[in-house]
Each structure stands twice: as C-alpha cells, then as structure tokens.
Amino acid sequence: MDKTVAKLLDYRPKSLTAEIGKICRMNAIHDTPTSTLVIIPIEVENIVGLPCYKKYVYTIPEGHNEYCLETIMFNGVKQEGLPESITNFVEISVYYWKHDYKNYRPLLFEIVREESQYFANYEIGSNTWEPFSINGRVKLYGILAYLNAFFRDIIVLKMDALAGKYFGTNFQFGGGDRLMFVDEFNCSYKRFRRMKHTLYTGSTFRILHLRMKGIYIPFKESVLTTECIEASVYYMCYDKAYKEPLFLELLSHNGPRYYRYDGFCMDRFEIKSLKEYKQEHSITK
Known part of the structure; x- marks a missing residue:
C-alpha cells in the first residue's frame, strides 16, 4: 500500500476536551498535565436581544481543522447526551444567566454549523443533556425563556x-x-x-x-x-x-x-x- 494512502487511512483528528463552566476571557487550546488538549472559550456578555444572558463561545483557531471535540466536561464530570465527536463546526456556545457569576447553571448548549443544534439540561445535578427540537420561527430568546420555567425555584x-x-x-x-x-x-x-x-x-x-x-x-x-x-x-x-x-x-x-x-x-x-x-x-x- 502506498505510504501516503496508508497515512491518510491511519489519520485520526486530534481529540479536544471542552470544560464548560470555566471562567475565562480568552480563546485558546492548551495542553494539560495529562496531555489532554483543552479548548478555552471567549466570554460574550452583551448579546443582542438577550440582556439577561451571557454565553461562552468555543472556536477552533483558524487553520487547525485537525481538531475534533470529543469530550464535554462540567465540574470534572463528563456530560452525557451530547454528540460523541463534534467536527466541522463554526462555533459552540454555552448560555448562562448573566448574573450567574460562577457559571453554576449552564442552560443551553449550541452547536453552530449551517443550522444550529441545541441541547438542554433540565435537572439540577444531572449530567445528561437532551436534544432541543425547534421550528424555524422560534427565536433564541424564546428557547431560553422556556428553559427558565424549569428553574423557577x-x-x-x-x-x-x-x-x-x-x-x-x-x-x-x-x-x-x-x-x-x-x-x-x-x-x-x-x-x-x-x-x-x-x-x-x-x-x-x-x-x-x-x-x-x-x-x-x-x-x-x-x-x-x-x-x-x-x-x-x-x-x-x-x-x-x-x-x-x-x-x-x-x-x-x-x-x-x-x-x-x-x-x-x-x-x-x-x-x-x-x-x-x-x-x-x-x-x-
């Protein structure tokens, strides 16, 4: 077998871990002591039309399409129900209340491609996310307002x-x-x-x-x-x-x-x- 073909067949994208809930103001990918690549998000506080919310945006640095987001962690626990491997995304966003200063309660997980995919976690203490199905007429504010009803307490x-x-x-x-x-x-x-x-x-x-x-x-x-x-x-x-x-x-x-x-x-x-x-x-x- 041609070495180039063999190399292509053996190619595996670099695995990334995203730790949601982290407080940070820069976007980067860095190594950890366990050699795990961790992607760091950018905080966005002023979202047009969403004055009560903030989001953290995860992006792959330009020219680094070899990365694949495989693991989502929160408080040291792997999050279940999200896609196993996330590739070819424009960005990934996690939404919180703006006054949730320590990011204790992530509300919505968004994968932005040609069309956005949404995932929600409806239960305090749960590490399982579920797909959130919407029609094209529902705006992001409506999604977050709906989720608020689960956290009235x-x-x-x-x-x-x-x-x-x-x-x-x-x-x-x-x-x-x-x-x-x-x-x-x-x-x-x-x-x-x-x-x-x-x-x-x-x-x-x-x-x-x-x-x-x-x-x-x-x-x-x-x-x-x-x-x-x-x-x-x-x-x-x-x-x-x-x-x-x-x-x-x-x-x-x-x-x-x-x-x-x-x-x-x-x-x-x-x-x-x-x-x-x-x-x-x-x-x-």
Missing part, C-alpha cells in the same frame, strides 16, 4: 433583607415567581436574632448566590443541589442595626447546614450547638 438570596419581602433575583424575567418573605425571630439563649427567608409559595427553593449591600457573595462550592425549606441569617442580639450577619443557615429535609464568610466567599462549617457558637467572622469583616 432558583433564587438570589439578599443577605441584608429585613422583615418584609423582596424579589429573590436580579434579572427581569420571571421576577414575580421568586418573591421572598422575611420574618424576624428571637433565637434560643437570647444570644441571636435571625431573619428567616422563605419562598412566597411555601415551596422549596435553591440558592444561586448571595447579595449583601448590592455586592455579590459566592459560595465556595455551589449549593444548587440543596432544596431549601428556609434560609436564616443570624445576627448577635446586640446588633440592633443588623450590620454584621454572622452566618447563614440553610434548612432542607436533610437538616441544617451552616455557612460563614471567609473573606472571599461563603464556606460551609459545622455548629454543634448555637449555644456554643463563638463569633469568628461576619459578612462585613
């Missing part, structure tokens, strides 16, 4: 909200579905006061991130898989002006979990009993 918790109500989101679409009630309670041992946040429907909710005095506060690790019955912000009893939240309690059917500010984000910690709690951090320090 995801809110942005306003840490400094006092007794009353607020909208637990900072984007316009569907804000009324995220109305939160806040009630004040005196705690046991008379050492604490707490502000209890509940969804106005009385159903469970999930927290994307926190806000305090208009500033974004992330969790060290996403808590989206926690279905909260209520969330309580604790203050010392002498903090009459509620200036220094001590810690956050997320109550689910599995019991309470506690989080406090470590100077950069909210990190989980253990409390044996509120009586023994010692003040070490506050949100404002």
Whole structure:
C-alpha cells in the first residue's frame, strides 16, 4: 500500500476536551498535565436581544481543522447526551444567566454549523443533556425563556433583607415567581436574632448566590443541589442595626447546614450547638 494512502487511512483528528463552566476571557487550546488538549472559550456578555444572558463561545483557531471535540466536561464530570465527536463546526456556545457569576447553571448548549443544534439540561445535578427540537420561527430568546420555567425555584438570596419581602433575583424575567418573605425571630439563649427567608409559595427553593449591600457573595462550592425549606441569617442580639450577619443557615429535609464568610466567599462549617457558637467572622469583616 502506498505510504501516503496508508497515512491518510491511519489519520485520526486530534481529540479536544471542552470544560464548560470555566471562567475565562480568552480563546485558546492548551495542553494539560495529562496531555489532554483543552479548548478555552471567549466570554460574550452583551448579546443582542438577550440582556439577561451571557454565553461562552468555543472556536477552533483558524487553520487547525485537525481538531475534533470529543469530550464535554462540567465540574470534572463528563456530560452525557451530547454528540460523541463534534467536527466541522463554526462555533459552540454555552448560555448562562448573566448574573450567574460562577457559571453554576449552564442552560443551553449550541452547536453552530449551517443550522444550529441545541441541547438542554433540565435537572439540577444531572449530567445528561437532551436534544432541543425547534421550528424555524422560534427565536433564541424564546428557547431560553422556556428553559427558565424549569428553574423557577432558583433564587438570589439578599443577605441584608429585613422583615418584609423582596424579589429573590436580579434579572427581569420571571421576577414575580421568586418573591421572598422575611420574618424576624428571637433565637434560643437570647444570644441571636435571625431573619428567616422563605419562598412566597411555601415551596422549596435553591440558592444561586448571595447579595449583601448590592455586592455579590459566592459560595465556595455551589449549593444548587440543596432544596431549601428556609434560609436564616443570624445576627448577635446586640446588633440592633443588623450590620454584621454572622452566618447563614440553610434548612432542607436533610437538616441544617451552616455557612460563614471567609473573606472571599461563603464556606460551609459545622455548629454543634448555637449555644456554643463563638463569633469568628461576619459578612462585613
């Protein structure tokens, strides 16, 4: 057999891995310690007609058609249901809410060729994507608006909200579905006061991130898989002006979990009993 023909028959495109959810602002392909080629996307924040969303665009550098996108990863887990090998694409885009600063919840996966293919993931904690079939009259905004209906229980918790109500989101679409009630309670041992946040429907909710005095506060690790019955912000009893939240309690059917500010984000910690709690951090320090 001719060596050139044999070489062509033996040709295999270079395998690429895309890690969706990564925070970055440049497009590149680089090697990792395991010799895996990883494609890095460009972030696009201002999308015409989609003010509440952002997307990350993955492209193959010009002149490098030998690459094939074979593996899609998110949080270190391979994503299922997407095409096994993706070649000859113009670009690949992943869409998120614009206020999802840590890219915790990818909404839509788009493969752009002559005609776009869409894939959606409808379940929190699932790594399986499904093809999203549309007709030519449906616009991208309509697709994302439809997907929002599956995530009505995801809110942005306003840490400094006092007794009353607020909208637990900072984007316009569907804000009324995220109305939160806040009630004040005196705690046991008379050492604490707490502000209890509940969804106005009385159903469970999930927290994307926190806000305090208009500033974004992330969790060290996403808590989206926690279905909260209520969330309580604790203050010392002498903090009459509620200036220094001590810690956050997320109550689910599995019991309470506690989080406090470590100077950069909210990190989980253990409390044996509120009586023994010692003040070490506050949100404002």
